[in-house]
Amino acid sequence: MIFDTHCHLNAKELYKDHEKYIISAKNEGVAAFLVVGYDYLSSKIAVELAEKFDFIYAAVGYHPVDVLKAKTSELEKTFELLKHPKVVALGEIGLDYHWIEDASEREKQKEFFIRQIELANENELPIIIHNRDATNDTYQILKEHKVNKGGIMHCYSGSLAMAIELIKLGFYISMGGPVTFKNARVPKEVVKAIPLDKLLVETDCPYLAPHPLRGTINEPKNIVYTVKEIAELREKSIEEIEKTTFNNAKKILGL
Numbered sequence: 196m197i198f199d200t201h202c203h204l205n206a207k208e209l210y211k212d213h214e215k216y217i218i219s220a221k222n223e224g225v226a227a228f229l230v231v232g233y234d235y236l237s238s239k240i241a242v243e244l245a246e247k248f249d250f251i252y253a254a255v256g257y258h259p260v261d262v263l264k265a266k267t268s269e270l271e272k273t274f275e276l277l278k279h280p281k282v283v284a285l286g287e288i289g290l291d292y293h294w295i296e297d298a299s300e301r302e303k304q305k306e307f308f309i310r311q312i313e314l315a316n317e318n319e320l321p322i323i324i325h326n327r328d329a330t331n332d333t334y335q336i337l338k339e340h341k342v343n344k345g346g347i348m349h350c351y352s353g354s355l356a357m358a359i360e361l362i363k364l365g366f367y368i369s370m371g372g373p374v375t376f377k378n379a380r381v382p383k384e385v386v387k388a389i390p391l392d393k394l395l396v397e398t399d400c401p402y403l404a405p406h407p408l409r410g411t412i413n414e415p416k417n418i419v420y421t422v423k424e425i426a427e428l429r430e431k432s433i434e435e436i437e438k439t440t441f442n443n444a445k446k447i448l449g450l
């Protein structure tokens with residue numbers, strides 16, 4: 196049984212055929228999915244999918260790139276969804292300096308990040324972190340703004356030392372398709388060394404398809420490649436990695 200802790204069945208590439216993708220994933224042993232929002236519409240669809248399927252859960256929130264163009268009314272409608280019983284996390288939120296170079300826009304990202312951390316605490320929810328090329332600022336904010344229910348570092352690509360610091364702050368480390376890439380030296384090192392009870396798996400589909408499907412539209416069933424890679428790196432059985440990461444996901448999401 197696998198828990199895909201970060202998928203975008205709410206994205207246009209997958210939503211139109213979501214039932215098909217869900218069935219193929221279930222056939223490969225994916226038993227639970229966290230569909231993650233990044234703006235109002237995707238958050239709303241995440242909640243709708245969670246209402247339709249009992250094994251789907253939703254995260255709602257504003258991604259650091261999308262938040263810059265969000266209307267106040269859309270932000271409000273998104274945050275109203277936090278009260279829904281199948282919303283188990285606030286996300287994805289964080290900082291993205293890869294796509295945003297302007298200093299004032301980066302400041303705005305920080306403000307929205309902190310505001311959404313406060314909302315997570317008000318609603319007693321964990322958070323899902325998106326961090327791209329902004330590790331130091333992300334860590335600084337998380338250190339200064341304690342998240343009571345902890346959270347998930349989605350598609351973690353940082354160093355082992357930083358992973359250990361984030362675990363100390365209450366975070367789980369989620370690995371996606373990139374850990375299967377041949378040249379992924381650092382992610383493989385992280386998987387080998389972090390405590391197994393802090394490890395999660397995800398696809399981030401439709402993005403980041405694992406090897407040997409790199410470059411194609413990713414879907415939840417492809418998570419098996421990531422699980423297999425982790426099992427090899429940890430010298431454990433696939434079943435054990437599935438079981439441990441599934442239980443870790445339930446724990447952080449309060450299920």
Ligand SMILES: [Zn+2]
Nearest residue numbers: 201231287399
């Ligand atoms: Zn995502």
